[in-house]
Amino acid sequence: MCEPESFRHLEIPSGDGSAYCRKKVQTKFRLFADPSRIREEPASGRSHHHCRFLQYIGLKNPFHFPAEGVIYTEKIKTPERIAQMTDFYWIVEDFSPVEQQLLATVAEYYPDRLSQTGKKRIVLKKTKEPVLRTTFKKDRAVIEAGTPAAFARGLGSVLSGEKTQETVSFDSLGIMIDCSRNKVFTVDYLKRFLVRMALMGGNLAMLYTEDTYRLPGEPFFGYMRGGYSLAELQDLDRFAAGLGIELVGCIQTLGHLDQVLRHRCYEKARDTGGVLMTDAPETYELIDKMISFWSEALSSRRIHIGMDEAHDLGRGRFLDYHGYENGSDLFLRHLGKVNAVCTRHGLKPIIWSDMFFRLANPAQDYYAENLEISEAVRKKVPPEVRLCYWDYYHDNAAFYEKSIQRHRAFGSEPLVASGIWTWGNFWCSIGKTRETAVPCINACRQTGIRELFFTMWGDDGGFCLYDSALAALELCCGVAYGASPDNDALYSRRFRALCGEDYRLYEAAATLQLCSANCILWDDPLQGTVLLGCEYRKILPDYCKKLERLLTDLNRRPVLSGQLQTVRVLAALLLSKIRLRKALLAAYSRGDRDALRNLAEEVIPGILYRIGEFDELFRADWLETAKPFGLEVIQRRNAGLVARYRELRRVLLEFLDGTLPQIAELDASLEAAPAVRETGFTPDNIYSGSYWL
Template sequence: MKTFTLFWNSAESPAELHPMLEELGRFHPIAPAPPKAANLFFRRSGHGLEVTKKGDAFHIAYSSLHLAARGIGLALAGLEECIIPSFRTVGALFDVSRNLVFTVPQFRKRLRQLALLGYNMVMLYTEDTYELPGVPCMGYLRGSYSLEEMRELDEYAARFGIEMVACIQTLGHLGQFLKWPGAAGFRDTDDVLLTDHVETYELIDRMFNFWSRAFRSRRIHIGMDEAHLLGRGRSLDFHGYENPFGIFKRHLARVGGLAGKYGFHPMIWSDMYFRLGSASRDYYDSCAVIPDEVRETIPRNIELVYWDYYHTDPGIYDRMIDRHVKLGFRPVMASGLWSWYRFWYDHRYSAERVKPCIESCRRNHLTELFFTMWGDDGAYCEFDSMLAGLAWASDLCYGNDGDDRRTARLYRAVTGGDYETVLLAGRINYQLPGRDNGAGTISQLFWDDPLMQQGFRSFNALDGDWYECCRRELESARGALRERALPESGDGGDLRYARLLFDVVIAKLHYQNQLRTGYLAGDREKLAGLLREELPGLLRLMARFQAAFRRQWLNKARPEGLEVIQIRNSGLTERLRESGRRVRAFLAGEVSAIPELELPCDTACRPGERYHQIATGSGLI
């Protein structure tokens, strides 16, 4: 794509755009110029966004600051656009609560990129990763943000018309805070706050005080989701059993009152209302019944956020939105760009779910939606790869449905990366066949113990067809990626790291298959060959992977949290070495068997997706 410089004239450009243009000019080919040299012109308009090209000049008519930013992104890409947006809010949620906490400079870069893509709201999901004066256990050793840092990000976002919204927890999901002895007084269960206690509401008041001074927005997301054991921990000792509906209603009223003290307009995840009305505690249970007395007590000063990262059927979104409307709320929609349980952005899986979600939002006249990028199980996804999903999702929101070439041009202009190659690398997320309860992920094979092999066996890996199918798919994807000329620079994902990830996964898949089949067949020659040829190469790949993972993490995140993944990687490396020791002992006649490799696969004991479920059967890590 041909690059050119956009020149703007300060006297002829609206003053509200000057801070944005000056900042973007530090990172993109945008520069001030005399009137006769200008080729970028702006005009305030009451309707949407219009970007037109006349000769070498771009004319941008915009109705809001964030649409002007998107117009600049389109101009950088040499694209035109004329739209009245379907959505008042197009947002992104970044999870900084599961190990990875972005550095402030990296987050500033994210904000610039999001602005050029047309986003106008950003949530930072912070369970405990912010500092609360007087509460030393809050965010301890977690890379927490200070008040000054949050103010800096808020000020920076405002230049681009982006609203920073705090996304916190005021009930559940606080296990990282509650695990400390100094937080024991706030604990009901391992991750749920003790309700109806003065100290708890003093803590929540401190939270609101922090965020009221951090962000200018008076909207705040106060969580309240997935508090599955609400009232069933220490609360039982204090108050005896009570229907969770009553506890939730009372707690929300008190927290809402504290939010109002600071002028906040809170929103909550809506699942607890539907779960508490479901016999199976299933959010999406079509038979869930929310009693009228509960419906009537839902505070009218809150917003409900309907989150759904799973469904491919548009009708399910329609039904769930209708159920929210019948509660008296037109919800904010939270969809998902899949970064969790993955090493790389999973575009296929995301697109199959995001597209019907957006279509349903349009049909049902929802005006606010945002895209979540969670870090469940350690946030080991190469997060720059997520920018491809953010570019695609924003284009879909603004009406570009299916023109990947157009998205690719915008993506390159914003990040310097190659859109198609990033999506190609996403084939590492090949959905493994062979499980009754659905496909599994490559992560389950990566973390799988080479001797225990509980993940490997759970996919029916003893079936030769299964192994060949996986090998062919992964080697095909690796070959296609290797044929691509990788950009020397850019912010669209570390593609060399992606190629290395393919190498590691394919080598480990082959090693585990050969180890198990060779042992069970009594093929001592095959086992000896593994020790001589396969294992040393795999260990060298793991060493390279360790270094590459460390590099891409520290390029964007604080060091806290890296130790978790390094411990996992180092543990896997040592277990690979241990497999070699066991095989040597077997071949030397020092032991008569390797019992781990003889274990059957019981379908009732198939592991889940999380590291502690797949790496060991003990669960004590």
């Protein structure tokens, strides 16, 4: 409908009025629909928008015009009307169809902030300069941007109330989200995540799917893994395109295929447990199906075909059948064949670059300095293939700059992948992300890299509460657009507006990971292997103090989101577990039977209750964000933890009643402690469940 501005009267002309109304609507009034859709009412000849307008200003019969020259006076904007308006609105004619789609989608997710009946008009000023500016005037918000991604970020700034001047340094900026390590996100959750990423300025999203897509004619490909259907991916692709985001498939065509190759039907395509058999016809038949699927699923003509970390390439069944062959020759031959498959399906491949460097040194060290790849190897890389340099670990820009130049020696411009630290964590580590991603971003800007994305891996079970990654993504996108990494005030305001959460609280919640919360949680309560190592490093006292501060902060909040409720319960559980372990060893070593009985009868039941509470909250979050497949792995770990605490209680009671003369596990821990202190060696702990899912 059309809504009058601040004036209070309208002079009604004689005659039909349709043309007048259309002109008046376009010049003096806000139009909230496409004017091409105005239709004539056959009974009166009056336009539909004309009649809607007259109804709005108060004419009881919009099909009856007053006489010529009559002045109709009305108080147009009542307080009630203003209260119903959102903060911002847009006029359809001001924007291209793509921009309109972005605005409409954002309005759907932020209905209280943006609509077509708002208080301040959003205006886009297009520029050819690599800048983004947002300014505010009395009745409008102005976004000056030269790219769709910059406009989307500018819209995020407007919704945040931020007056900004930023720099556009990258053509592609975005994420790679892991949908293979247990957790396969629902399409609805991914859509919500993509909307927020778009408002942060991202325009690239890769879906890492080793076997979590439904390959036609391959019923055991991704069996019981929650794979995406063709229809789901096409739906997500259309949605992403409406936000100006390129959705790219990120798959595996060499290694990391353990979940596929464990099935007997793929035996002929298997070299080792997770690596495909080079040169086998069955391998390329399978790869052809993969590439064909993604060519149909997504509109992007790019595909990431993986091929990283194939450490044992050619050392399994290939060695048995064909004898030893140099790894570089095998890799390059396989790459050429997969590239040909991609070309046949109209796709341009991207690969992780590490195998070129690993195969050039016996330690298989991707980041070995002063390592040069021979010209003979570089020349064999097909020109259609783009390399992706991935590095989530270094904290100085100079290292990244040197590595980028080594990749450019291959003759093409690489993509760069930094990391948002979600893997092996219950809560994304903003601190670790800042340490490693910020120098990477700066190096990319300094060297002129145009495509940069941030991986969000789910190693070891995908148990991260992934909304926590949004805070780190806000930081990374802000730095990519030129903001200081220390400007927490900016990130806090934007994060509150776009995600509805407290940025500083999200950063504080990463306290969980200062001492590897997952390893402590699933550490065996009788054996205490992880806590033995933590005790040696003398980090537990400080860790416990920080957990206590986090709990105090969370407990005083009147309302917590589901994921923060999970953090609160987990922090309390970790504190209880650490304190129990310390008290258990102390009481056992001094023979304090009363203390041991108190642990068995009072403390352990309390921990069991907290495990149950954590398990319920974790399950609720998982089912809200992901498909049910994979949850069973985490539930097995939690159930195993419950069983082991029950065993600990039983062993303590048997020791106290004389059934057991000693507790062997506690004796072993006490005996190992001096060796740990002396040598610094701490044994690894592999807890229950599939470790690399």
